[in-house]
Structures are given as structure tokens and as C-alpha cells.
Amino acid sequence: MRALSYLALWAAFGGCSSAPAPTLQNQGGRVxxxxxxxxxxxxxxxxxxxxxxxxxxxxxxxxxxLRVVFQAGSADDPAGQEGATHVTARLLAxxxxxxxxxxxxxxxxxxxxxxxxxxxxxxxVAFTGTxxxxxxxxxxxLFRDMLLxxxxxEADFARVRTQTRAxxxxxxxxxxxxxxxxxxxxxxxxxxxxxxxxxLGTERGLDALTLDVVRAHRARVFCAGRAWAGLSGAVDDxxxxxxxxxxxxxxxxxxxxxxxxxxSAPSGVHVVLVDKAQASxxxxxxxxxxxxxxxxxxxxxxxFMTNHLGLxxxxxxxxxxxxxxxxxxxxxxxxxxEHFAQEGWERFPRAGLLRRQQYASLWLxxxxxxxxxxxxxxxxxxxxxxxxxxxPQEDVDRVRTFLGGYVSxxxxxxxxxxGFAMDDAILGVPEASGAxxxxxxxxxxxxxxxxxxxxxxxxxxxxxxxxxxxxxxxQELAAAxxxxxxxxxxxxxxxxPAVLAEDREIQAWPLRARPEDVTVVPLAEVFR
Amino acid sequence: MARTRxxxxxxxxxALVAPSAGAQVLATAPAVDRLPNGLTVVTAPTEHPxxxxxxxxxxxxxxxxxxxxxxxxxxxxxxxxxxxxxxLSAEAYEHRMQSFGADNNAxxxxxxxxxxxxxxxxxxxxxxxxxxxxxxxxxxxxxAFQTESRAVLGEYNxxxxxxxxxxxxTLSELAFTxxxxxxxxxxxxxxxxxxxxxxxxxxxxxxxxxxxxxCTLIVVGDVQRQHVLDLARQHYGAWSGRRAPTNAPAEPExxxxxxxxxxxxxxxxxxxxxxxxxxxxxxxxxxxxxLEVLHALAFSESSDLYQRxxxxxxxxxxxxxxxxxxxxxxxxxxxxxxxxxxxxxxxxERAVTEELARIGRGETPPERLREVASNLxxxxxxxxxxxSGVANLIARFLAVTGEVDGYERYHRGLAEVTPEDxxxxxxxxxxxxxxTVVTLSPADHAPEGAVRVGPxxxxxxxxxxxx
Numbered sequence: 001m002r003a004l005s006y007l008a009l010w011a012a013f014g015g016c017s018s019a020p021a022p023t024l025q026n027q028g029g030r031v032x033x034x035x036x037x038x039x040x041x042x043x044x045x046x047x048x049x050x051x052x053x054x055x056x057x058x059x060x061x062x063x064x065x066l067r068v069v070f071q072a073g074s075a076d077d078p079a080g081q082e083g084a085t086h087v088t089a090r091l092l093a094x095x096x097x098x099x100x101x102x103x104x105x106x107x108x109x110x111x112x113x114x115x116x117x118x119x120x121x122x123x124x125v126a127f128t129g130t131x132x133x134x135x136x137x138x139x140x141x142l143f144r145d146m147l148l149x150x151x152x153x154e155a156d157f158a159r160v161r162t163q164t165r166a167x168x169x170x171x172x173x174x175x176x177x178x179x180x181x182x183x184x185x186x187x188x189x190x191x192x193x194x195x196x197x198x199x200l201g202t203e204r205g206l207d208a209l210t211l212d213v214v215r216a217h218r219a220r221v222f223c224a225g226r227a228w229a230g231l232s233g234a235v236d237d238x239x240x241x242x243x244x245x246x247x248x249x250x251x252x253x254x255x256x257x258x259x260x261x262x263x264s265a266p267s268g269v270h271v272v273l274v275d276k277a278q279a280s281x282x283x284x285x286x287x288x289x290x291x292x293x294x295x296x297x298x299x300x301x302x303x304f305m306t307n308h309l310g311l312x313x314x315x316x317x318x319x320x321x322x323x324x325x326x327x328x329x330x331x332x333x334x335x336x337x338e339h340f341a342q343e344g345w346e347r348f349p350r351a352g353l354l355r356r357q358q359y360a361s362l363w364l365x366x367x368x369x370x371x372x373x374x375x376x377x378x379x380x381x382x383x384x385x386x387x388x389x390x391x392p393q394e395d396v397d398r399v400r401t402f403l404g405g406y407v408s409x410x411x412x413x414x415x416x417x418x419g420f421a422m423d424d425a426i427l428g429v430p431e432a433s434g435a436x437x438x439x440x441x442x443x444x445x446x447x448x449x450x451x452x453x454x455x456x457x458x459x460x461x462x463x464x465x466x467x468x469x470x471x472x473x474x475q476e477l478a479a480a481x482x483x484x485x486x487x488x489x490x491x492x493x494x495x496x497p498a499v500l501a502e503d504r505e506i507q508a509w510p511l512r513a514r515p516e517d518v519t520v521v522p523l524a525e526v527f528r
Numbered sequence: 529m530a531r532t533r534x535x536x537x538x539x540x541x542x543a544l545v546a547p548s549a550g551a552q553v554l555a556t557a558p559a560v561d562r563l564p565n566g567l568t569v570v571t572a573p574t575e576h577p578x579x580x581x582x583x584x585x586x587x588x589x590x591x592x593x594x595x596x597x598x599x600x601x602x603x604x605x606x607x608x609x610x611x612x613x614x615x616l617s618a619e620a621y622e623h624r625m626q627s628f629g630a631d632n633n634a635x636x637x638x639x640x641x642x643x644x645x646x647x648x649x650x651x652x653x654x655x656x657x658x659x660x661x662x663x664x665x666x667x668x669x670x671x672a673f674q675t676e677s678r679a680v681l682g683e684y685n686x687x688x689x690x691x692x693x694x695x696x697x698t699l700s701e702l703a704f705t706x707x708x709x710x711x712x713x714x715x716x717x718x719x720x721x722x723x724x725x726x727x728x729x730x731x732x733x734x735x736x737x738x739x740x741x742x743c744t745l746i747v748v749g750d751v752q753r754q755h756v757l758d759l760a761r762q763h764y765g766a767w768s769g770r771r772a773p774t775n776a777p778a779e780p781e782x783x784x785x786x787x788x789x790x791x792x793x794x795x796x797x798x799x800x801x802x803x804x805x806x807x808x809x810x811x812x813x814x815x816x817x818x819l820e821v822l823h824a825l826a827f828s829e830s831s832d833l834y835q836r837x838x839x840x841x842x843x844x845x846x847x848x849x850x851x852x853x854x855x856x857x858x859x860x861x862x863x864x865x866x867x868x869x870x871x872x873x874x875x876x877e878r879a880v881t882e883e884l885a886r887i888g889r890g891e892t893p894p895e896r897l898r899e900v901a902s903n904l905x906x907x908x909x910x911x912x913x914x915x916s917g918v919a920n921l922i923a924r925f926l927a928v929t930g931e932v933d934g935y936e937r938y939h940r941g942l943a944e945v946t947p948e949d950x951x952x953x954x955x956x957x958x959x960x961x962x963x964t965v966v967t968l969s970p971a972d973h974a975p976e977g978a979v980r981v982g983p984x985x986x987x988x989x990x991x992x993x994x995x
Contacts, residue, residue, distance in 0.1 A: 060575070062909045103835045110830035111899040113906035132906045159842055162868075166797060166845050174795030175690040278794040280983035281685035313633070315610065316626045325618070328678030331686050347631060366686050398626055405629010405648045412579060412914040493674025493724050523795075 045252065047244040048229055054421045055240055056232040058414060064136050064233035065415040066129045066143055068247065069352060069422055071228070072221035073123040074201070075194035075258050081208050083168075083201015084217045086120045087161055091214060092222070093118040093127065095156035097145035102156055105142065114139050116146065119352055120199045121339070124426075125222070126352035130415055133234045140239065144246050147222070157211045165207075168200040173526055177276065177283040177470045178365060184526060185285040185468035188272050189359055194258045202527045220255035224248055228426055232418040260357055263289040269380075269513040271467040271481055273520045275474035281330075281366035282471030284376055290358045290459055294338060295427050300443030301455035302337045306360060308399045309335035309386060313347040316402065322382050323364065326499050327491070329375050331365040335383075348410045351419025354426060360460055369472050373480055373487035376467065377509045384462035390449035400444050407437040463512075474520045482515035553908055553939045558746075558922060559753040560932045561760075565767055566741030569760045570932055571753040572918055580652050580749040581915035584643040584663065585923045587744075587930075588737040590713040591638045591856060592774040597722060599708075600715015603636040604680050604723055605733050609643065610634075611668035611676065613661050618672065624658050627651075636713050639856045640927035646916050649750040653759060660763025663743065666734055670727045677723035684720050685983070691796045694981045695864075695966050699801045702786050703860055703964040707779035735772075740764065742771035744932075746922050749915035779858055781805075787965040791974030793982030797845060798867040798969045802880060803860035805962040809853055809928050816853040817941040818949040819861060819957065823851035824900045825892065825950065826883055827863060833883045843871040854928050861958060873967045881960060888955035890947065897947050904942055 077084045093116060096102035109116065112135035119126045127147060131139040172180055183198045190196040197205070227247050231240060265288055292299050310317030312334050315325065319333035338358045343350045362383070367375040391399075411417040420436045433439060469477065480487065488507045495503075558572035589602050610632075612618035625632045628651035634643045647655055687693045697712050704710030714720070745764070747756045782805045809816050826833060827849035837844045845866040852859045865876050886892075912918045925934030971980060 063913065102839055106830045106835070107899075110828065111902035111906075113903045113910065115910065130910065132909055135906070159839065162842070163845055166866075170795060170797045170845075175692070177689045178686070276794075278982045280688060281682070315632075316622050321619075321622075324679050324682070326675070328675035328682070330682035331679055347633070366682065366689065368682075368685070398623060402626035402629055405651065406631065408578065408629065408648050409631050409646055412576065412916075414913075491675075491678075493678075494671045495675070496671065 044245065045224070045248045047241070047248040048224065048227060050244070052228045052425070053240065053244055054228070054230040054418065054425050055235065056230070056414065056418050056421060057235060058232065059234055061233040061414050062132055063130055063414060064133050064235060065231070065418050066140075066243070067126060067230040067415075067418055067422060068147060069124055069126045069228045069230070069426065070222050071123065071226040071257065071426065072125050073121050074197065074199040075122045075260070076217075076221045076255070077194075077197070077201065077205065078217070080205060081213060081217075082197045082205025083164060084205070084209060084213060085125065085221065086199050086201055087157070087164055087206070087209055088214045088218050088222065089118045089120050089125050089127070090160045090164060091152060091157055092146055092150045092218070094160055095153065096151040097142070098149040098151055099145060100142075101151070105146075108138075108142055112139055114142075116143065119350070121353050121355070122195045122199065123355045124352050126419070128415065128419075136235075136239070140242070144243075148246060148249055150218075152211065152215055152218070154211050157214060161206055161209060164200055165203065168198065168206070168527060169203060172198065172200065173523065177279055177281075178363070180274065180526070181283040181285040181468045181470045182361070182363065184272060184274055184470065185287045185361065185466055186359070187527070188270070188468065189287050189289055189466045190263060193261055193263060195260070195355070195357065198527060204528060219251040219253065222250065223254035224250040224252055225254040226257075228422055230418045230422045232414040263357060265289055265461070265464050266466055267464055268517060269463065269465055269467060269511050270517040271469065271478070271513055271519070273469045273471070273474040273478050273518070274523055274526055275472075275520055276470055276523050277472055279369075279470065279472045282369045282372040282469060282477075283366045284364040284372065284379075285361060285468045286364075286376075286379065286465050287359045287361035288461055288465045290337070290360050292459060293355065293358045297443070298455045298459065299337065300440055301447060301452055302360065302459050303440070304399065304403065304444055304447055305386065305452060305456040305460060306335040306337040307403055308391065308395070309383060310362070311403075311406070312336070312340060312342065312349070318382050318386060319362065319364070319379055323367075323375055323378055327378075327489075327495070329371050330367045333365065333379065334363045336361045336363070343416065348416075351416065351423050354423055366471075369477070371489060372469065372471060372477055373485075374489045374507060376469075377487060377511060378506045380462040380465070380511070381506055381509045383460065387453070387457055387460055387462065390453045393449055396447060396449055396452060400447060403444055404441045407440055410437055411435065478518050478520050481511060481513050482518045484510055484512065553912065553921070553936055554918065557936070558932060561753075561757050563740065563760060563765060565765065566739075566770070567760065567764050567767065568744040568932070569757055570744060570746045570922060570926075571751055571756045572746070572748040572922065573751055573753070574749055574915060574918055576749045576915050578649050578750055579915055580647055580649045580747060580751055581919040582645045582647060582652070582655055582659065583746040583748075583916075583919040583923055584659065585744040585746060585927055586641040586643070586738060587639070587742050587927055589637050589639045589641055590711060590715070591708050591776050592737065593708050593711070593715075594774050594776060597719050598729070599711040599719040600680070600713070600723070601719075601726070601729075601733060602641055603713050603715065604677065604720075605730060606634050606636045606641050606643075607676050607680060608668060608673060608730060609662065609666060611666070611672050613665040614667045615665065616658070616661060618668070621658065621662070624654075628655050630655065637927075638709055638713060638859075640923070642920070642923050642927075644916060644919070652751065656759040656763050660767075663738060663764065664767045666738070673727045673730060674724040677720075680723065681720050684714055684717060687714060688717075688983050691792045691794070691799060691968050691981075692864075694790060694792070695799060695801045695968050698788055698790060698966045699803050699860070699862070699964060702788055702966065703782070703803050703805065704779050706777040707857060708776050709779070709855070709857065709859060735769070737771060739769040739771045740767045744923070744926060746919045746926075748919040748922075776857060782962045782964070785960050785963050785965070787967070789975050789978035790966065790968040791971040791978035791980045792968050793971050793980060796968065796970055798869065798871070798873070798967070798973070800865050800867070800873050800876060800965060800967045802863040802865075802877065803964045804862075804958045805858055806851075806853055806861045806957055808857050808859075809855055811929060811931075811934065811937050811941060814941060814945055814949045815953055815957070817938065818945045818953045819851045819853045820942065821897070821900055821904065821945050822887065822950050822953055822958070823849045823861065824903060825896065826887060826954075828903070830899070833879060837876070837879060843868060843875065854924065856928050860964075869973075873965075877965060884954050884958050888951050890951040892947065892950065894947060897950065901943070901945075908939070
């Protein structure tokens with residue numbers, strides 16, 4: 001069965017298989033004609049170009065990481081089939097191979113304690129395998145077959161789709177208010193845009209999927225022309241070459257990448273509230289589209305400013321200090337210059353999140369519902385103040401010193417170094433330019449209060465933003481927002497006079513959201 | 529900054545390792561020194577150029593919250609440790625940490641609190657000075673204390689949006705009638721709400737538990753033992769005092785199954801938690817290690833039960849377990865299942881019971897047990913990839929066993945677990961009589977008598993009885 005399927009793969013994607021060799025015919029003892037020379041072996045498809053392979057050797061590392069990244073993502077989901085890329089990727093990772101059922105596949109990985117993960121974003125999908133080098137030889141064929149010879153069986157497809165639907169409706173919509181807020185923000189920021197739905201898809205999109213759709217989708221987007229490969233650890237040239245050749249056998253006919261329409265910045269503050277009656281607190285996300293990505297020189301400056309406003313899960317940022325530290329309104333408040341997801345329990349960013357279009361965002365962790373209006377004002381006002389004048393030189397120096405040290409913590413493992421290096425390769429950054437963290441550090445070196453203010457002012461805003469709010473009493477909050485009503489705050493503990501004085505400014509700070517730009521959406525309708 | 533009990537359980541579950549015969553977890557054994565004031569200093573040089581994990585372990589956790597209405601206080605106090613000293617304001621402390629490029633955080637569990645800092649190695653000397661000052665001279669005013677208590681409430685609110693939080697809270701409450709493991713590390717909502725009034729108590733808490741003999745400095749990465757020891761003497765040498773004793777009340781043996789049904793006011797698949805009372809962690813017997821093997825054998829993704837219920841028959845969306853053996857006192861081996869709507873709690877309970885009985889009869893093929901041993905052995909390098917991973921490993925076992933090489937001894941113990949050990953703990957520890965089951969259904973599908981819970985409404989609205 002396995003051999004047959006490989007033949008089918010050759011036929012379908014090799015493109016060069018030779019015609020059937022003429023048979024030697026013996027009629028009446030006479031040789032009718034000379035036999036043709038033995039058929040030439042089929043010309044193998046071209047290996048993945050070496051420019052698409054990143055190798056980070058470490059002879060002493062106990063672990064080996066293999067990483068294959070496709071320039072494919074939920075942006076590739078066909079209209080009406082939102083979730084196709086996620087389900088396809090998950091079916092590859094959790095659906096077994098032609099040779100092994102998923103159960104057998106899992107059983108093979110288990111004694112090695114090998115980890116195989118898939119991660120889907122808007123524009124990239126990453127498959128990563130990490131294994132102890134003792135088991136590399138046994139692990140490699142499993143990893144290869146996951147990508148090249150997936151089983152794609154009906155029962156596995158049905159299970160994976162059901163689980164994905166549960167992740168969307170029960171986890172994201174049901175019990176992850178903060179993550180829901182971030183997804184709702186992107187859905188309004190990217191309305192009528194390939195980035196406008198969660199990678200998990202929509203209910204209707206998932207319902208419309210069939211195994212045939214998923215098979216076809218795999219051939220369109222998990223194809224050789226979109227693949228990048230990476231290896232780290234104790235890997236030799238033979239393995240590198242084998243991986244390149246194997247990935248050359250991926251489906252050859254890639255669909256063209258989806259064109260992204262331009263995204264216009266909102267004019268004024270636009271708010272969408274998701275009414276979640278049973279929530280005990282209110283989650284808030286704020287964002288705006290950016291004209292730049294990591295590839296642009298100004299990105300480092302915008303990154304510097306958002307890190308000053310609120311580096312992920314660190315307490316030093318302006319937002320954290322304003323909302324949590326001085327007022328105790330929530331658990332933390334952060335700002336981002338590109339789409340962000342953290343790596344497991346680590347607080348550092350994940351690799352594999354490059355997007356062709358980016359957005360900046362604020363994440364306010366849940367606040368008491370009565371303080372939601374105030375917290376939103378406090379955050380936007382803090383951003384406006386940071387953008388309105390030059391940061392003192394000593395603050396710029398302090399943030400620069402911090403970031404210079406902190407980014408060196410991003411890549412402590414071989415797997416993470418590889419992930420960031422592959423992001424660079426996909427961006428087209430020459431290896432000689434150094435690692436991402438080093439380049440960022442170099443770019444932050446010459447930052448001055450003036451250059452920072454100029455760049456941040458060009459790309460960030462507190463006045464033209466989208467706001468997504470998940471919480472109870474949405475109608476009431478919507479009315480208050482539309483009226484720009486004052487949002488006084490009271491505390492059950494004393495606060496310093498400076499805080500109280502600032503509160504008086506915050507509670508009256510005009511959001512200026514037009515009533516028609518404040519909308520309430522029932523929870524059940526979100527990502528339906 | 530605390531992780532919930534569930535997250536802790538996940539951490540604990542991931543750390544245990546079955547070695548090849550004679551293998552060490554770390555290539556070089558950490559060095560251990562003790563200062564005259566009782567502070568233990570552990571140094572573990574590893575091959576991570578330019579990076580240092582600087583962890584401070586305090587052997588106090590929610591287990592020590594033995595007084596009435598003090599649930600969650602160890603975790604709250606962890607937050608206060610970021611609020612400055614007499615000579616360094618909270619803001620100045622943050623700025624100092626920023627100047628080091630530090631990743632600075634902490635978390636609290638039932639048994640300990642761990643302060644976790646990772647820095648570029650060049651900042652080590654300056655960091656030691658700031659940390660020594662923080663642990664000796666912590667100081668904050670009442671308003672800062674009260675403000676921070678509201679951030680803790682925000683953390684509770686963030687957690688309570690998930691029905692899983694309610695399941696764990698209820699399981700703890702039901703499984704422990706006297707012991708402080710009966711409340712989660714977060715604490716009860718009512719106790720959290722009352723925290724602003726406890727400023728004076730917080731000062732006592734610092735005096736009682738943040739003492740050198742209750743703390744261990746664990747420094748891992750690009751470091752040298754003598755240099756770390758010199759820094760410790762310089763910056764912690766003047767620290768004094770002795771830890772106050774606490775006696776967590778003994779929990780009686782559980783002799784009959786317990787259960788409670790919850791009705792969730794929101795969207796959720798049906799979920800259930802099964803908790804089995806297990807003995808306190810013990811390096812002297814093989815029981816604790818055998819429980820870890822059993823958990824991987826019976827409930828990992830490669831297990832028969834998982835493959836049947838999740839993959840083949842699709843009765844569950846998920847099932848996972850935590851051996852729960854790494855606790856100072858008797859804790860819980862837990863199994864969490866997320867059901868598809870057509871599945872019933874009874875059938876899951878039955879399937880788990882039957883699987884444990886099968887293992888208890890010694891019917892596991894030897895080959896399968898070898899696979900589990902191999903898995904546990906090779907999982908370790910994944911845990912110990914970074915300085916902070918190594919520091920975490922050392923800290924968690926040290927916190928529970930009191931021994932710096934606890935993880936190493938446990939590691940050896942895992943290799944000695946026999947098939948009969950696994951069968952024995954399945955037979956004698958994970959029994960229905962020692963089991964507590966909590967189920968959670970969406971409110972419109974809940975059984976009669978289910979306790980209604982939601983983000984606004986914890987199952988435990990008032991503090992439980994306290995000893």
C-alpha cells in the first residue's frame with residue numbers, strides 16, 4: 001500500500017515519469033525486435049532549493065528539531081470554507097500516515113518522547129518535530145510521511161473537524177474571553193479581508209468542509225513551492241539532502257497566494273461589543289492596521305514604542321503601570337507592534353507569525369465591568385500622551401538597555417533559534433545580516449527621542465482605532481461609550497493625590513466614538 | 529503571577545524522568561552551599577553562554593495558609609514581593625530590573641513560591657544586590673498593598689471565566705475536609721475580596737516565612753560556584769531569623785467515593801474531573817514513581833484509553849491526567865475529561881475504573897511498560913533545555929523533598945519501578961473509595977440537584993470551614 005501510494009505520488013507530482021517500457025515479446029521463438037534499453041529511472045523532482053533550507057548545526061545538542069514552514073495560512077481558506085487550512089494541517093499532524101494509523105503513529109512517537117506540533121497563522125503554517133538525537137533515524141520517516149504521505153481518512157477528518165469546531169465554539173467563544181477579544185478585534189480590523197476570520201475558521205466554514213475539499217486544499221497550499229525547511233542540532237549533510245529531496249516531492253502545483261486588499265485605518269474610535277451576559281469581567285482589545293511589517297526599517301522604532309507602552313507579560317510598561325500598578329484594575333496591560341502569540345508558558349514571542357500585513361494592538365486583561373469604560377480611556381489616553389511628545393532621553397536609554405538584554409533571552413533553545421532564523425529566511429534577510437535579536441538591538445542603538453516620536457506618530461494612534469470588548473451589560477456600556485459619558489471611578493482603598501488627579505482627567509477624556517460606530521453583537525453570532 | 533493549580537499540575541506532570549541505568553539528569557551535579565544564616569545556595573553551571581537563571585525558592589505555599597480566611601495569601605504575598613524596599617521604591621525596582629534586561633516573574637503552588645528571573649549573565653552581580661535587598665528589606669505602604677490586592681482579584685476574574693477553574697476549585701474543596709490542599713492556590717473569592725484589610729498580617733507573613741532557612745537560591749547557566757557564593761555572602765549574609773512552623777492539619781483517609789455535579793451558566797462541553805487521593809511524595813518507596821509511570825501508561829495520548837475514547841469511538845474531545853505525586857502531603861492524582869454531548873459521565877467513570885482495574889491485574893504487556901520508561905527517560909532533555917528549565921526542575925523537587933538532589937534520586941527511582949509496582953498502585957491507591965468526582969454540565973443540560981456556577985458565581989461563595 002505504501003509503495004503504491006508513492007508511485008501515485010510520483011505520477012501525480014513528479015511530472016517526468018517515463019512511458020511504460022515495451023515488453024519483450026517472444027513469438028514462435030523469434031525475437032521480433034531488439035529489446036529497448038532498460039528504462040531510465042524516473043527523473044526525481046527537483047529538491048527544495050538550498051535557499052529555502054536553514055541549517056543550524058550543534059554537535060553537542062541532545063535534541064534535534066526539524067521544522068517545515070509553508071507560506072500558507074487561514075488567508076488561503078476558500079470563501080465559505082473558513083477553517084480549511086487549520087483542519088488540513090491538523091489532519092496531517094493528527095490523522096496518521098498511509099503506513100500508520102494515527103494510533104500507530106502516536107505509539108511510534110511515544111517511546112522517543114518526540115514532539116510533533118503544527119501551528120497555523122494567517123500566512124504561515126509550521127510543522128515542528130523535536131526528538132532526542134538517539135531516535136532521529138526512527139523519527140525522520142514519521143515526520144516525512146506526516147507531510148508527504150498523510151493518510152487523509154474520512155474518520156480522522158471527521159474527528160479533527162469536530163475537535164476544531166469545539167475549539168472554536170466551546171473554548172474560544174465559550175471560555176476564553178481574552179482570546180476571543182483578540183480574534184474579534186482582528187475580524188473587524190480585517191473585515192472583508194482574508195485575515196478576517198480566526199485560523200480555527202467559522203462554524204459555517206467548518207460545516208462546509210469535506211474530505212475532498214481538504215485533500216484538494218492540501219495540494220493547493222501545502223505544496224513544494226510554498227515550503228521552507230529547517231534543521232537544528234546534531235544533523236549531518238545526508239539528512240539535510242534527504243529532507244530537501246523529500247520535500248521536493250510535495251505537490252508541485254501550488255495555488256497562487258491570495259492577494260491581500262489594502263486595509264484602511266478607521267477614522268475615529270470604532271467599538272464592537274460582544275454581549276456575554278454571564279461574564280464576571282470585561283476583556284478589552286484595541287488595534288489599528290499598520291502600513292509596515294518587520295521587513296520595514298521603521299518597524300524597529302514602532303516595536304520600541306510598543307515595548308515602552310507594554311512589553312508582553314512584563315510589568316515595566318506604561319499601560320501596566322497606569323492600569324494595574326497604580327490602580328489595581330486588572331492583571332496586566334500590554335502593547336504589540338505585530339501579531340503576537342507567546343511560546344507555551346514562556347513569555348517570549350513565537351516564531352512563525354510573519355504576516356504580509358500587520359496591525360498594532362493593546363491587550364487589557366479583564367477589568368471589573370463597572371471600570372471597563374474608564375480602563376479603555378486610561379489606555380488610549382496613555383498612548384496619546386506617549387505619542388504627543390518626545391520621550392525623555394533617560395527613558396529612551398532605559399528602554400533601550402532593557403530591550404537589548406531582554407531580546408537575547410528569546411532564543412535560548414535550538415528550536416527557537418531555528419524558528420526565528422527561518423522567519424528571517426522567509427523575509428529574505430541574508431544570513432550575514434545576523435540573527436533577528438541582534439538586528440533589532442542594532443536598530444535600537446541609534447533611536448533618539450525625536451526619531452522615536454516621528455516614527456511612532458506616523459504609525460500609531462490613540463484616536464483612530466478599533467476596540468473589541470467582551471463582557472456583560474454590553475448595551476449599557478455601548479450607550480455610555482456612544483454618549484461619551486463620564487466614567488468616574490471609585491476605589492476601596494486610598495490612592496495618592498496624583499493618581500486621583502489623573503483620574504479626573506481620564507474619566508472625562510473624550511473618546512469621541514460616533515454612536516453609529518459603536519455596535520453590539522450577540523455572542524452566538526460571533527464566528528458563526 | 530501565580531499559575532493556577534491546573535497549570536502547576538501540568539508542570540509537575542512533565543518533569544519526571546526515567547533514566548537509562550546510572551544516567552544523571554544533569555551532566556554535572558549542582559553544587560550546594562549553606563550560609564551560616566541557613567540560606568542554601570545551589571549553583572548549576574550549564575552550557576548556555578551569556579544567560580543565567582536566578583531563582584529564589586521559598587518553601588511556603590497555599591499549604592501554609594492554615595488560619596481562617598487566609599486562603600490565597602501566599603500567592604497574594606508573592607505579588608507584594610515586587611513592591612520595593614525601604615531604599616528602593618517599586619518603580620525604582622522595576623527600573624533596575626529593566627536595566628538588567630531581566631525576564632522577571634514568580635509563581636505560587638500548594639507547597640512553595642518560586643521567584644523566577646532570567647538575565648543576561650553580565651547583569652548577575654547587580655541583580656544579586658537588588659535581590660538580596662528585596663528578600664531582606666521588603667517594604668511597602670498600605671495603599672500599595674490595597675491596590676495590589678485588586679490586581680489579584682483581577683487575576684481571579686481572569687481565571688474564573690473558564691469553567692475548568694470551577695472544576696478544580698470544587699474538586700479540592702470536596703476531596704479535602706481538613707487539609708489546606710482543600711483550597712486552590714488562588715484562594716476563595718470571599719477571601720480575595722477581603723484581602724485589602726490584611727496589611728498588618730502581610731508584614732507578619734514576611735517575618736514568618738521569608739527567612740533564610742526557608743529559602744534557597746538556585747543559580748543556573750553561565751555561572752561559577754565560587755562567584756555565586758561570594759555574591760550570596762555579600763548580599764544575603766546579614767539576613768536573619770528563623771521560619772515559623774506551620775502545621776497543615778492532617779487529612780483523614782478517604783474511605784468512600786465522593787461526587788458533586790455543577791451546572792455552568794455559559795457555554796461549555798460537559799467536563800469531569802476525577803481525583804484519587806495519593807500518598808505524600810516519598811523517595812524511600814517506589815510508590816510515587818510508580819504513580820508517574822501509571823499516569824503515562826493509562827492516560828497519555830498513546831494509551832489504550834485515550835485512543836479508544838478520543839480517537840476511535842470519539843466519546844471525548846480530550847482526556848489528560850496528572851499524577852499529582854509531587855506534594856509534601858497527600859495530594860490528588862487527577863484525570864480531566866472533556867466529553868462530547870452524547871457521552872455520559874457514567875461511561876467515562878466506568879471506562880477509567882475498568883482500565884485501572886485491568887492495569888491492577890497486571891495485564892499490561894511488558895513491552896508497553898518499556899515504552900513508558902523510555903518516554904519518561906527522553907522527556908527530561910525537553911524539560912532541561914534552558915537555564916530556567918533546569919532551575920525549575922531543581923526547585924520543584926527541592927521544595928517538596930527538602931533535598932537538593934531530590935530530582936536526581938527520583939529519576940533513579942523511576943528506573944527502578946517494576947511492573948508489579950505499577951499494578952500495585954493501580955490496585956491499592958487509585959481505588960473507587962479514594963476517588964472524588966466533579967462533573968460540570970451546561971446549565972440547560974445539568975442533572976437535578978447540580979450546583980449552579982458561573983464566572984459570577986463560584987461553587988464556593990463563602991470561605992470553607994477552617995481548622
